[in-house]
Every structure is written in structure tokens, then in C-alpha cells.
Amino acid sequence: AVGAARNFYTDSLHAAEKLGVRCVLLTGSHPQGLPARLPDSVIAVSYAPHAAVFARASAIVHQGGAGTTAQALRSGHPMLVVPFAHDQYDNAERVRRLGAGEWLAEPKYQADRVEPLLRQVLKQPSYAHSAGALAKSILQENGCAAAADAMERLL
Secondary structure, eight states, rough: GGGGGGTTHHHHHHHHHTTOHHHHHEEEOOOOOOOSSOOOOOOSSSOEEEEEETTOOOOOOOOOHHHHHHHHHHHTEEEEOOOOOHHHHHHHHHHHHHTTTEOOGGGGGGGGHHHHHHHHHHOOOOHHHHHHHHHHHHSSHHHHHHHHHHHHOOO
């Protein structure tokens, strides 16, 4: 998704400006379309550990890959998922169904559509509440032990 971002970064920048929020853009080596000088409230970096960045976020906007979704859920913060392909649509719908966020398909990702959805995710307490409850549950589970127990039951 990072390599095929098209207008994702510029639309995200414009939506963040409309909302008056700070924004961290993780661009990989493809900061497509970003201006040479970013507003003081925006930073673009090629890489940062998701766990560290997500833990300090008000909301997370991501593509819905399994690993990124897992890290976002562990953070306890609401999200806007922007699926590009494959399992990302299923992950996005699961996030919505769990009440931890909303989703908008990548072809529809435009600043004027993103801004109201992100405002909703940021302002409605139910998203933060659901995301926090999910994180608490996830952090209490021992995934390795649960996976090993499930395999033993199958055998």
C-alpha cells in the first residue's frame, strides 16, 4: 500500500489540517506527492515502529494489513482503515463491527470524505471505549499458549 499510495498522503495532510490535528505520516521510501515543506503539525518519516507511534496516537489511519491491524488494536486507539486489496477489506470490516473504527475503501479516499469520518472516530467516545476494551482483552491473552493449546486439541 505504501508504494501505491497515490494521493493518500496529500489527502491525509489536508484532512488533518481541516481537523486541526497533528499528523505522523509513515511513508516508506515513497513520500508520494508531499510538498517539500510540511506544516509544523505534520511529520513524514520513512519508518517508525508501529507500537511506539500507535501508543501515542489519538487515532490511527492505516491500510488494514493483518500486522498493522493487530498493532492498532493492541494500542487501544480508534482507527480509520483504508483497505487497498486482499484481506484488508475483511480486516477493515472486522474493526468496524467491533466498534473500534470505520473504514473507507482506497479509491474513495479523498480529504473531503476522510475529514468527517476521522472527526467521527475522534469525537464519538464509543470508538475509543471499544478500542480500549479490545486492547485490554488482547493484552491479557497469551497468544502463543492459546495457539499451542488449539493445535494440541486438533492433534
